[in-house]
Amino acid sequence: GxxxxxxxxxxxxxxxxxxxxxxxxxxxxxxxxxxxxxKAGDTLSIGKRTLQFVPTPMLHWPDSMVTYCPEEKILFSNDAFGQHLASGSRFDDENDLSVLYYEAKKYYANILMLYGRQAQAALKALKDLPIEMIATGHGIIWRSHIQEIHDLYEKWSHGALEKRAVVVFDTMWHSTEQMARTITEAFQEKGVPAVFYDLKENALSDIMTDILTSEYLAVGSPTINNQMLPTVASFLCYLKGLTAKGHKAFAFGSYGWGGQSIALVEDELKAAGCDIVLDKQRLLNTPDKDTLEALREAVHTIIE
Structure with a gap:
């Protein structure tokens, strides 16, 4: 501008x-x-230093390009390896690495997830460059953990998943919330780390960060006017746009009349590229001990 x-x-x-x-x-x-x-392979002399250009289209814009300075071994990486993070300290080794890795993962999950193939192509184009510093378009500069962030991008771009579960829901009168808690506990009982996210309390960007590397995804909504809750619809639209493929997923929810929301949730999970591994879990009215126990057993079966 x-x-x-x-x-x-x-x-x-x-x-x-x-x-x-x-x-x-x-x-x-x-x-x-x-x-x-x-274009690719072009260089520009700026005196004592040279700039080499490597196009990285759709990472994450059509015009994206990174620039390499061989004399300094610096990669000016544009959006790649960046974070939405500001700090009083400029370099990776001056910051809390757990925060830095989380923010890099959050950036990838919410900006670059749908460009996995393009990320792989960019990594391949850069693999032979001796890089001692990565100066990102925004976020912290990498100088001590370059191999680590490269390896994480390899993992994320190939869609590698960990044995972990994410349960996402919204609720009206806590019945769907009871189901979400039961599903989370069922995963944990079988040794699968699991966490649940209430869409009224958690940002979509934080939820997607967890989904990026989690094998299982369960999404729940009660029914309102024959539809899912708007918050759940918004989440599923966001999920579908990022093409979060390959997760083992299922839909759940409580209902009082028709219960159409659960089938709609399942359809959106399919459209997002998820694999449905458990039939729609629909519970009428307020779930009691027996219905919650049946739900728990159903979740156990997909892990077993």
């Missing part, structure tokens, strides 16, 4: 951009400026 201002004050400068998409996008937004397009 500052390009027109910068060019007005730096009339001899050139704007280096990827071709064709970067050039196309800049012209559409800012009109004619002194652009110079670069």
């Amino acid at each position: 500052a390009l027109p201002f910068m060019m007005a004050h730096c009339p001899n400068a050139k704007v280096i951009t990827s071709i064709p998409q970067g050039l196309k996008g800049l012209k559409a937004s800012y009109g004619d400026l002194p652009y110079e397009g670069v």
